[in-house]
Amino acid sequence: MTDATHGSAADKSVTTDPSGPMLAADGTPLKTSLNRALRKQKRRALFLIAPLLVFILVTFIYPIGEMLFRSVENQIVGDTLPRTVRVLADWDTEASDIPGPAVFSALAKDMMVATEEKNHTRLGSRLNYEASGLSSLFRKTGRGVDDVGEGYTEQFVALDPAWEDPQTFIDIFAGPRWLDANAVYDGTGPRPTFRLAAGIGEVLPQTASIYRDFARVVQTEDDDNPAEEEPWNAVYLALYEDLQAGAVIPADMAHADMLNAAQVAAASFTTTDVLADFVSFDKDWADRDVWRIIQTYSAPYTTGYFLNSADLQLTPDGVAWRPENERVYVTLFIRTLIMSTAITVSCILLGYPIGWLLANLPSRQANLLMILVLLPFWTSLLVRTSAWKVLLQDQGVINDLLVWIGVVADDNRLALINNATGTIISMTHILLPFMILPLYSVMKTIPPSYLRAAKSLGATNWTAFWRVYFPQSVPGIGAGSILVFILAIGYYITPEIVGGTKGVFISNRIAYHISTSLNWGLAAALGAILLVIVLGFYWAYDRIVGIDNVKLGG
Amino acid sequence: MAQSDDAFVEFDHVQKSYDGENLVVKDLNLSMPKGEFLTMLGPSGSGKTTCLMMLAGFETATYGDIRLDGKPINDIPPHKRGIGMVFQNYALFPHMTVAENLAFPLQVRKMSKDVQKQKVMRALDMVQMGSFAGRRPTQLSGGQQQRIALARALVFEPELVLMDEPLGALDKQLRETLQFEITNLAHQLGITVVYVTHDQTEALTMSDRVAVFENGRIQQLAAPATLYEEPQNSFVAQFIGENNTLEGVVAEIKGDTCVVKLDSGEVIDAVPVNVSKVGERTKVSIRPERVEVDTAKLGPNAHTLKAEVLEFIYMGDIFRTRLKVAGIDNFVIKTRNSPDQTKLTPGTTIDIGWLPRDCRALDA
Secondary structure (H helix, E strand, O other): OHHHHHHOOOOOOOOOOOOOOOEOOOOOEHHHHHHHHHHHHHHHHHHHHHHHHHHHHHHHHHHHHHHHHHOOEOHHHHHHOHHHHHHHOOOOOOOOOOOOHHHHHHHHHHHHHHHHOOOHHHHHHHHHOOOOOHHHHHHHHHHHHHHOOHHHHHHHHHHOHHHHOHHHHHHHHEOHHHHHHHHOOOOOOOOOOOOEOOOHHHHOHHHHHHHHHHHHHHHHOOOOOHHHOOOOHHHHHHHHHHHHOOOOOOOOOOOHHHHHHHHHHHOOOOOOOHHHHHHHHOHHHHOHHHHHHHHHOOOOEOOHHHHHHOOEEEEOOEEEEOOHHHOOHHHHHHHHHHHHHHHHHHHHHHHHHHHHHHHHOOHHHHHHHHHHHHHHHHOOHHHHHHHHHHHHOOOOHHHHHHHHHOOOOHHHOOOOOOOHHHHHHHHHHHHHHHHHHHHHHHHHOOOHHHHHHHHHOOOOHHHHHHHHHHHHHHHHHHHHHHHHHHHHHOOOHHHHHHOOOOOOOHHHHHHHHHHOOOOHHHHHHHHHHHHHHHHHHHHHHHHHOOHHHOOOOO | OOOOOOEEEEEEEEEEEOOOOOEEEEEEEEEEEOOOEEEEEOOOOOOHHHHHHHHHOOOOOOEEEEEEOOEEOOOOOHHHOOEEEEOOOOOOOOOOOHHHHHHHHHHHOOOOHHHHHHHHHHHHHHOOOHHHOOOOHHHOOHHHHHHHHHHHHHOOOOOEEEEEOOOOOOOHHHHHHHHHHHHHHHHHHOOEEEEEEOOHHHHHHHOOEEEEEEOOEEEEEEOHHHHHHOOOOHHHHHHOOOOEEEEEEEEEEEOOEEEEEEOOOOEEEEEEOOOOOOOOEEEEEEOHHHOEOOHHHOOOOOOOEEEEEEEEEEOOOEEEEEEEEOOEEEEEEEEEOOOOOOOOOOOOEEEEEOOHHHEEEEOO
8 A cells, every 4th residue: 555655656646445444635544634623623612612611610510519519428427526436336226225434435535626626516506407406415515525534634633743734745745846846836827736746646545636636726726835735634534544444654655654653543543424424414415316316427428418308317227207297398399399380381371372473473563572571581580579479469459459350359368479379370470481482483483384284284273283383383382391390490589489388499498408597418408309300300301302302492 | 257157266356455555466357167277477476376375265355256166265264165285385294294294184084094094195106105105204305395295285185276386496307397297187187276386487388377467467367378479468478488579659550460660760560469559659579589580581571670699699409699679789589500590690780570470569
């Protein structure tokens, strides 16, 4: 092949080899040349849409992804109570008793840290979604938790007053890098991150862990030097536990003699009942169910919000229905779907004749009608909805008119607002243009000669419409219905204003959780379910009617 | 207009106005016997389509009667008239297959499935489209679609079929084939056809009679040959075929010939068609192929004109020569491409003449 080309140097035209790929004039495969030509076009297209793409990614896709992530995210329990969660994992939820002292001891340390960092109320709010009362449990506990272990502090200090000296703890626990950095800290900027001394984590694991938290909290929350602050009672509690657990103190460790002496003395210390302390803060700590909830929700990710959205709950025994009086979301979802369907159907019924008129009137009248159809678009949504409030209320225009005509009695006025009727009426009005416009654009493309042909073939007006015109307008109905249904299913303002309690949608509940109850996880889960429902309808529509048949114009 | 007993379709003083100010159709009288192929020919806006729509029932006559088989149909809705119709854009229902399209008129007439199937197949075979029954209209070419539209208009065996420029969207060759097929089918089935077109060739080749429309009136209603050779007025002469027009004043009338003095001063012989007295202005019409360049073939007293050859066009079967005659420079003559034919050279001056009967003095 190359020989052939070389052989006829004069012939620079396309060389084709019947067995090989098609070649372009310069000898490269035609496919490669085509791709190269197309790549340039693609790059340019990408360049043109880049600003919009970046804008959408930053302001739309990312926040939505973030929001949806919240529907399964549950790191707050594990982050706030790391020690408790670790120890609690071994607890058998089926046991008839509450967890043992090890769990309470861990809880004392975790709660100390959380209280100092003011995280305990957030955790309380989070767990309160699952069982009411937990919020106050954590708040009450936070008020007294700093006293837990005080008995040990006193006994250590009585043994050797040096235990009261912050410097003792610094000597034992602080690492050289932090010591150096802290010595030169001049009071500006963030304090150096506290580092433990090498090997201390193996010798006194509990104490090292809580002391590091103590040093961090003192530095970040209080902006103080740990070398000048007396440790929490929880640190003494941990130290007691470490020593009692048989810590082996190396001889070259700082204050090894003090520690050895304390280890000997600790054997005869008066012990403190941590459990009793907690029960004295709130007797719910002795409730097995509280512990079961904490253990159930201790995983970093949870299906709890989604289950909640479906009126279910995660219990240690598995998934179960919520109590009858707490079930709202399934009803709301069903109501949202039914009302959106009703709105879509009434939009079709009202919009179809208008669309037909628009498509068939002479252009001057059609333009006027089109302006009337579009007029609502140019009016604020809030104004239109408020107008419906004026029209529909008990003493409103419509009721007054009906009473005046005598259709309804004055003492028996129709309830048209603050219920589903009000929502359906006003949302049909508001969403009607979204049905009319696609209908119109499809009907505009159906030549009048089809109807004439049908009639000339012997069809009555109705048969001609139903067998010939209507099937061709179905893509318009489809497009309008998808548009109206999807808009309706996520509508918020109108149901909020005219819906009362019986006419609100799921989106109103989502808004409530976002702005009032601040249960964002549940709001995210409800939103995710709504999104899935919409996508599901879209998919079903595509399967049944075909998205290709949807025409929004032309 | 006298009512003829064999009139199948009859327009009786029909008028139509859309806006109440202008008449689109002015006093239309037309009578068609059964089995006739009549074409309504005219420029757009001449009222021919309106007439068709009134006949089909999609427009109502403002005044006058339309009768079908002796019965007035003004108040009968379109679907009860039983008139087949073929549209310019075919109007095949896109959501139905070819067979379903054809079965539609049978279904609305509540025929049994077997009869439907049988009639559909027969109609499809009639237009040689038997193998296309399962296709959708969009999968067919323009010519195929028009065949289906024709079959659909015929499948319920109407006695009258209306065709509204059915071949307007097709290319020339296909149009000629289908013209032939449509006329054949019409004669074979013995149906009455009203055909609307603005293509005069189509009108001349297909019809038994042609009604030339202009400005809401029928200008002439006649068989194609009469229409071509004996146009009744200058509009028809201009509209049908190619035509040379010379303007002048009637100088003398003697029986069935007259002498016209042209504006340029020359004098010619003509047949007086709608001139009646000396001194009247007239337009004289001569067909290009009736002009004789060999004046020896004309009679001894024939008037001749001097003509300057401007352009000679070789068209294969004929020669087309443009001349300057009596002051106008778009006088065209056509000569047959035969071995003894002289090819005129541009720039030369020749004598031309014609038989008096080929030259018609029409309205001015």
